[in-house]
Amino acid sequence: MSALVIGDSGGIGAAVAARLREQGQDVTGLSRRDGLELTDQQSVAEAAEGLEGQSFDLIFNATGALVIDGYAPEKTIRAIDAEGMAAQFALNAIGVALLLRYFSPLLAQDRRAVFASLSARVGSIGDNGFGGWISYRAAKAAQNQIIRTAAIEIARKNDQAIVVALHPGTVETRLTAKYAENYPTITAETSAEALLGVIDGLTPDDTGSFRDWKGKPVEW
Template sequence: MGWRFGHALADMKTLILGHTGGIGAALLRHLQDAGHEVTGLSRADGLELGDQNSIADAAEALRGQRFDLIFNATGGLVIDGHPPEKSIAQIDAKAMAAQFALNAIGVALLLRHFSPLMRPDSRAVFASLSARIGSITDNRLGGWISYRAAKAAQNQIVKTAAIEIARKQKQHIVVALHPGTVQTALTRDYADRYPTITPERAAGALLGVIEGLSPQDSGSFRDWKGKEIPW
């Protein structure tokens, strides 16, 4: 890959949050195979998105390091055994709160604590996995209310953070990315009606999208083919 972060390959540094999941692990392999220096953090390392202190501690442990790419590959669909709702009648307050804690609030906390680790005064990217299902405009089927709403909230968080970060670092890029329907444990029980792609293909495509982003694209929501998704 012809990365255009403005640094020699030996200086390229990437941080993957959630590097043990299907997409996170594939991203790790792609980047390491390309010769990049990659750091990964996950629950196994004590990173728990429902615990703000664990997020702050994980970021503090990396203080002094700076990254050209920070990729948030965390997320969840079925949490604590609660599958996506098929109707409003199935909404459960605790299940909905858990969706927001992981897929929205958790992302906000990652941005708070890890975005300061983006390399200053240079092109650097903070990319967060979202989902097309979080698009309000694109919602034609209904259902999956908690997951949709949490991903829509994440998109707003990413958009708002991008505006603030650009005021201080004009070369920084903050984006939400839809990876496609990927063959992972998250989608195993729900992807039978949709064409799927492998984690390796998704990872390569997402890295290609990131490579082509400019600061003018910060705050956008894009799919794995680089096409902008309506909010």
């Protein structure tokens, strides 16, 4: 199997890439250290162009950020800042849309192929009982809609393709370090192994779904 891990320099992305290599898979990694900038459309297009002619059984998007340019998750609507919210959407929603536009054509066309993107349970509208974190929640909810909509279109062209949003659990990474003290956490390695297990069990009937690291559907 050939895999492309986007964001392989981060905690979960690095763990996913390492686990795939342990399984004997052929892994290509892309991240900002390679010049990929998800908030720059030309950068995304050029990164995909650089892989032209290749096809992948798995494209795993592990990019994302909770704190961007110093803007932390809001505890109240009084903390909403237009620039901070725009930054969240640029990376966690529009960035994923650009990945789908330019990288989904690299999915294998003659066999089962998966495009999986890390979302977050807090992006669930139905499972929001605490409030707060408005910009991050909204950007992840937007990503979920992007994934769902893209899955429908991609399935029309390739009925073996699977496009899914995944909640990785509360993982011990730099992203969660300041915000995870009240929640049970798992290591990036545990999350990676679990997520890859979930992906292995998906069928084309599961395309357009939102799953957690245990394989359970997450409410939109």
